[in-house]
Amino acid sequence: xxxxxxxxxxxxxxxxxxxxxxxxxxxxxxxxxxxxxxxxxxxxxxxxxxxxxxxxxxxxxxxxxxxxxxxxxxxxxxxxxxxxxxxxxxxxxxxxxxxxxxxxxxxxxxxxxxxxxxxxxxxxxxxxxxxxxxxxxxxxxxxxxxxxxxxxxxxxxxxxxxxxxxxxxxxxxxxxxxxxxxxxxxxxxxxxxxxxxxxxxxxxxxxxxxxxxxxxxxxxxxxxxxxxxxxxxxxxxxxxxxxxxxxxxxxxxxxxxxxxxxxxxxxxxxxxxxxxxxxxxxxxxxxxxxxxxxxxxxxxxxxxxxxxxxxxxxxxxxxxxxxxxxxxxxxxxxxxxxxxxxxxxxxxxxxxxxxxxxxxxxxxxxxxxxxxxxxxxxxxxxxxxxxxxxxxxxxxxxxxxxxxxxxxxxxxxxxxxxxxxxxxxxxxxxxxxxxxxxx
Amino acid sequence: xxxxxxxxxxxxxxxxxxxxxxxxxxxxxxxxxxxxxxxxxxxxxxxxxxxxxxxxxxxxxxxxxxxxxxxxxxxxxxxxxxxxxxxxxxxxxxxxxxxxxxxxxxxxxxxxxxxxxxxxxxxxxxxxxxxxxxxxxxxxxxxxxxxxxxxxxxxxxxxxxxxxxxxxxxxxxxxxxxxxxxxxxxxxxxxxxxxxxxxxxxxxxxxxxxxxxxxxxxxxxxxxxxxxxxxxxxxxxxxxxxxxxxxxxxxxxxxxxxxxxxxxxxxxxxxxxxxxxxxxxxxxxxxxxxxxxxxxxxxxxxxxxxxxxxxxxxxxxxxxxxxxxxxxxxxxxxxxxxxxxxxxxxxxxxxxxxxxxxxxxxxxxxxxxxxxxxxxxxxxxxxxxxxxxxxxxxxxxxxxxxxxxxxxxxx
Numbered sequence: 001x002x003x004x005x006x007x008x009x010x011x012x013x014x015x016x017x018x019x020x021x022x023x024x025x026x027x028x029x030x031x032x033x034x035x036x037x038x039x040x041x042x043x044x045x046x047x048x049x050x051x052x053x054x055x056x057x058x059x060x061x062x063x064x065x066x067x068x069x070x071x072x073x074x075x076x077x078x079x080x081x082x083x084x085x086x087x088x089x090x091x092x093x094x095x096x097x098x099x100x101x102x103x104x105x106x107x108x109x110x111x112x113x114x115x116x117x118x119x120x121x122x123x124x125x126x127x128x129x130x131x132x133x134x135x136x137x138x139x140x141x142x143x144x145x146x147x148x149x150x151x152x153x154x155x156x157x158x159x160x161x162x163x164x165x166x167x168x169x170x171x172x173x174x175x176x177x178x179x180x181x182x183x184x185x186x187x188x189x190x191x192x193x194x195x196x197x198x199x200x201x202x203x204x205x206x207x208x209x210x211x212x213x214x215x216x217x218x219x220x221x222x223x224x225x226x227x228x229x230x231x232x233x234x235x236x237x238x239x240x241x242x243x244x245x246x247x248x249x250x251x252x253x254x255x256x257x258x259x260x261x262x263x264x265x266x267x268x269x270x271x272x273x274x275x276x277x278x279x280x281x282x283x284x285x286x287x288x289x290x291x292x293x294x295x296x297x298x299x300x301x302x303x304x305x306x307x308x309x310x311x312x313x314x315x316x317x318x319x320x321x322x323x324x325x326x327x328x329x330x331x332x333x334x335x336x337x338x339x340x341x342x343x344x345x346x347x348x349x350x351x352x353x354x355x356x357x358x359x360x361x362x363x364x365x366x367x368x369x370x371x372x373x374x375x376x377x378x379x380x381x382x383x384x385x386x387x388x389x390x391x392x393x394x395x396x397x398x399x400x401x402x403x404x405x406x407x408x409x410x411x412x413x414x415x416x417x418x419x420x421x422x423x424x425x426x427x428x429x430x431x432x433x434x435x436x437x438x439x
Numbered sequence: 440x441x442x443x444x445x446x447x448x449x450x451x452x453x454x455x456x457x458x459x460x461x462x463x464x465x466x467x468x469x470x471x472x473x474x475x476x477x478x479x480x481x482x483x484x485x486x487x488x489x490x491x492x493x494x495x496x497x498x499x500x501x502x503x504x505x506x507x508x509x510x511x512x513x514x515x516x517x518x519x520x521x522x523x524x525x526x527x528x529x530x531x532x533x534x535x536x537x538x539x540x541x542x543x544x545x546x547x548x549x550x551x552x553x554x555x556x557x558x559x560x561x562x563x564x565x566x567x568x569x570x571x572x573x574x575x576x577x578x579x580x581x582x583x584x585x586x587x588x589x590x591x592x593x594x595x596x597x598x599x600x601x602x603x604x605x606x607x608x609x610x611x612x613x614x615x616x617x618x619x620x621x622x623x624x625x626x627x628x629x630x631x632x633x634x635x636x637x638x639x640x641x642x643x644x645x646x647x648x649x650x651x652x653x654x655x656x657x658x659x660x661x662x663x664x665x666x667x668x669x670x671x672x673x674x675x676x677x678x679x680x681x682x683x684x685x686x687x688x689x690x691x692x693x694x695x696x697x698x699x700x701x702x703x704x705x706x707x708x709x710x711x712x713x714x715x716x717x718x719x720x721x722x723x724x725x726x727x728x729x730x731x732x733x734x735x736x737x738x739x740x741x742x743x744x745x746x747x748x749x750x751x752x753x754x755x756x757x758x759x760x761x762x763x764x765x766x767x768x769x770x771x772x773x774x775x776x777x778x779x780x781x782x783x784x785x786x787x788x789x790x791x792x793x794x795x796x797x798x799x800x801x802x803x804x805x806x807x808x809x810x811x812x813x814x815x816x817x818x819x820x821x822x823x824x825x826x827x828x829x830x831x832x833x834x835x836x837x838x839x840x841x842x843x844x845x846x847x848x849x850x
Contacts, residue, residue: 050507050509051504051505051506051507051509052507053507055457055505055507056455195781197466197778199466199469200465200466200471201466202456202459202460202465203460204460204461205460205782208752208782208785208786208789209785211752211785211786211789212785212788212789214788215785241752241753242752242753242789266455266456266457267455267456267457267459267460267461272460272461276752276753276757279757280754280755283729289729291756292504292509292756311728312725312726312728313727331453331507332507
């Protein structure tokens with residue numbers, strides 16, 4: 001959006017126009033992943049979406065941590081994917097070849113690393129990672145700032161979990177209480193964060209303060225005292241916002257300790273890190289990013305699609321030759337639950353869903369088999385094109401990615417990032433195939 | 440005392456706390472945006488209309504920016520401010536609004552039109568006499584039909600008149616057809632921050648009339664943040680008809696550089712002095728968005744060299760308010776304002792830059808103050824100063840904000 005065009009709109013109210021090859025709708029993990037893969041394929045791309053739910057992530061990138069209905073962790077996600085494909089052929093992860101999923105995670109984590117957030121690469125097996133509740137979970141890739149936690153847990157090394165006065169949503173004692181039986185060498189300490197007055201303090205505030213060398217030096221003194229004899233300490237995820245790897249390295253240098261982060265309850269730093277990095281780096285790579293806006297109308301015609309939105313200065317019209325719908329579920333507004341059923345909000349696409357509200361939930365919320373409503377969403381063809389009411393692709397130019405897809409329960413499967421990244425990879429590949437066939 | 444505006448979807452709040460986590464005012468007066476909205480939902484209007492926190496919130500709208508539900512909490516704060524009895528509102532803000540309404544200048548410092556005209560003429564004459572290269576310099580007043588109606592923050596004519604000169608030189612150099620107006624020339628508008636809608640309207644109307652009377656095509660907002668927002672948002676909010684566009688000087692700096700009319704470069708920066716930039720909320724997040732943020736970076740990088748520019752984190756629309764906005768600088772709540780400003784101080788210190796550039800007077804004052812208070816060693820400079828420095832035309836009286844390192848490069 002040019003400024004001169006923006007000001008002109010005060011006068012005439014005319015829409016500003018943009019034209020791209022690919023429009024990505026949504027700014028969650030799937031939307032950002034789609035833009036990243038599109039950049040990799042040199043597709044001229046615009047991405048539009050409201051703030052999205054990226055800031056709620058732990059920072060862990062799960063592929064598949066649980067089999068549906070099972071209480072057993074998945075340690076080999078690649079093998080589990082084979083079983084998933086056999087048991088649930090409609091599951092989105094069953095429709096992306098495993099080598100593509102691996103490539104998608106490799107490209108995605110490489111992009112994060114180049115953007116300043118180093119991640120572990122996808123391995124053959126899941127990693128066992130710590131949660132703020134003092135439980136563990138299976139995940140595929142972790143931020144470099146958290147990797148030492150996986151290692152310390154595996155080795156059961158003597159370790160002190162340090163938390164901060166005034167910080168809600170993370171308690172060292174809670175972590176230790178739940179892990180102590182399996183990890184006897186675990187101790188805890190509570191310290192004051194330097195230069196922060198009394199009252200509630202947020203991880204975001206601490207993370208930004210730790211970008212300042214003087215704050216790191218003050219904290220290092222307190223961490224050394226808290227560590228006692230231990231050589232390893234775990235902290236809530238507060239090690240910087242923009243340069244976490246540098247902050248971690250500097251604190252380790254200053255203390256002589258091995259330091260790792262554990263995710264905190266939202267609002268948490270790892271998600272804000274991701275969002276701020278995406279919003280800064282993608283425009284530098286040529287993506288036209290229009291954040292904080294929602295598409296209000298989407299129309300297809302013979303030559304492409306028209307997406308309508310408006311910002312403070314008036315209407316914007318975006319023309320695209322292909323569109324990826326990554327608008328998420330209920331929280332992000334991709335789906336809406338009404339008394340009569342579940343609706344897709346932008347095109348009113350058919351939603352796979354239970355036949356009536358009485359079948360949305362089982363009696364017990366914690367039932368390991370999950371609930372039917374969580375599997376509601378869009379049905380797609382092999383090319384990840386959403387189906388219309390006639391069972392055929394709604395439009396040859398429309399693709400879908402992320403948790404708006406039907407036949408998956410990402411929370412129970414510990415597969416949210418996996419579905420987002422894998423389906424975005426596939427949708428972009430298919431969109432590119434379509435675009436080249438028409439050029 | 441109804442606080443929730445009609446049609447507001449505040450029940451969409453998930454209470455996730457991203458707003459409070461990202462708000463430098465969170466915790467001051469034991470309040471934060473999440474608490475504020477929950478209390479509003481519970482109908483605790485009386486409590487919300489008496490908490491002094493509403494004067495610590497700068498209405499920067501960062502809470503809305505990070506809210507997945509896009510909830511505008513600053514709107515509630517505006518209404519809550521309005522609910523305060525006039526005599527209990529911070530007197531500095533109220534007085535500034537009263538001063539704005541006291542003369543046709545619309546100046547928050549109460550500088551009447553005749554004094555403004557006198558100061559401009561006086562300074563102009565001095566420049567013509569003492570700077571031979573600018574013996575021809577103009578500062579047109581009430582020139583009908585000029586393309587640009589240029590406004591001016593009162594701080595310059597009132598307290599540091601020499602700071603107007605670099606702007607005049609730039610306008611001269613690019614051959615701009617511009618004018619000041621003796622009426623409605625002032626930039627600042629604290630009536631919005633006082634929560635006084637009628638007064639806000641009155642000020643905006645007076646300024647719109649002043650531009651229309653002179654028949655100018657562009658109301659050019661100089662290096663001042665909230666003046667743009669109060670005017671632009673006010674015109675839309677009050678349905679005023681304005682047959683001119685509202686533009687920012689930053690956009691024009693960028694344009695004049697691109698067109699070659701402002702031949703600045705970074706060759707002067709032989710010591711590779713580092714600079715960062717402060718995105719004023721009022722013109723970036725709350726108005727133009729990323730476009731003007733990009734223009735600002737283009738101008739700064741051209742001026743200081745690409746490698747000598749270090750962005751603050753976060754930046755652009757995600758940037759933090761400095762803590763000088765929303766009338767906070769005028770509210771007399773110094774301790775709270777500095778607590779708020781600690782976030783900005785950390786951001787600046789994390790860049791390691793020697794100078795912060797910002798096209799906003801409130802940002803400028805606040806960043807200087809927190810720098811001194813928290814022991815920072817950075818300086819704060821206007822764009823016009825650095826542009827004229829780069830062009831080798833910065834007069835001796837126009838170097839107030841330069842530290843020894845920059846002064847050494849001139850001499």
